[in-house]
Amino acid sequence: MVVHRPLKAGGRPVIVRGEVVGLAHSDHEVVEFLRRAGLAFGEDVLDDPVWVEWKGGRAHEYETA
Incomplete structure (x- = not known):
């Protein structure tokens, strides 16, 4: 992901x-996606780079600075 x-x-x-599943x-x-x-x-899987790659911005932040 x-x-x-x-x-x-x-x-x-x-x-x-490889498929866009939504906007979080x-x-x-x-986690729902x-x-x-x-x-x-x-939610603990969100910090595991094997499962989730955070691109651009800080992990767990959903608004622009």
């Missing part, structure tokens, strides 16, 4: 297995 940099309007595009505004939404992709994990 790749969580891209926050958009100017807020939220981060999320890609799972919170860690909870990122994982669940919908058949990967049931808790």
Whole structure:
């Protein structure tokens, strides 16, 4: 899963297995996208680089500075 940099309007595009699955505004939404992709994990997986790559901006931040 790749969580891209926050958009100017807020939220981060999320890609799972090469497919855009949505725009996340919170860690909870990122976990929900994982669940919908058949990967049931808790929020602790968000800090595991094996599962989630945060691109641009700081991890867990969903608004632009």
